[in-house]
Amino acid sequence: MMAAGCGESPRPVVSNGAALFRENGCATCHGARGRGDGPSARGTAIHPRNLSDRNSYRNGASAEAIARTIAGGIRNADGSGMPAFAHIPADERRAIAEFIVTLQRRAGVPPALREAGETPALLRKDKS
Numbered sequence: 001m002m003a004a005g006c007g008e009s010p011r012p013v014v015s016n017g018a019a020l021f022r023e024n025g026c027a028t029c030h031g032a033r034g035r036g037d038g039p040s041a042r043g044t045a046i047h048p049r050n051l052s053d054r055n056s057y058r059n060g061a062s063a064e065a066i067a068r069t070i071a072g073g074i075r076n077a078d079g080s081g082m083p084a085f086a087h088i089p090a091d092e093r094r095a096i097a098e099f100i101v102t103l104q105r106r107a108g109v110p111p112a113l114r115e116a117g118e119t120p121a122l123l124r125k126d127k128s
């Protein structure tokens with residue numbers, strides 16, 4: 001269920017999220033613009049996700065889903081994946097997630113839909 005009222009979060013959260021994205025080392029793997037091209041990207045068994053591509057997300061591309069991914073990380077059967085960042089406070093995870101959603105712009109999702117955390121059926125082909 002989509003929570004009502006989530007379109008009201010104030011914008012400063014996003015610039016805060018950008019700073020937290022750097023400070024917590026996300027950019028080391030994902031790159032400053034989230035393209036999956038940070039300096040540590042070569043060292044990972046699986047390529048860090050290009051966060052600008054909405055369709056590449058496995059666990060959901062809404063701010064809510066991303067905040068959850070940050071907390072739990074991604075663990076694959078072969079031991080690869082992404083570390084969990086459960087130590088980051090929930091409001092900061094959320095701020096990072098909101099920043100990441102702004103990186104998805106090029107997928108062409110209208111801002112109103114982004115706010116609602118929804119993907120138009122057209123773009124929703126990321127099953128599995």
Ligand code: HEC
Nearest residue numbers: 024025026029046047048049057058059060074081082085
């Ligand atoms: C050590 C390198 C590394 C760091 C540091 C890292 N990531 Fe990742 N991230 C990855 C890899 C690798 C994947 C793809 C994992 C997979 O699909 O198995 C990924 C995937 C993701 C995804 C996509 C999730 C999905 O649903 O597919 C998001 C969002 C994400 N990372 C956000 C972050 C954020 C935010 C931070 C900082 C708090 C961060 N990452 C730090 C390596 C990293």
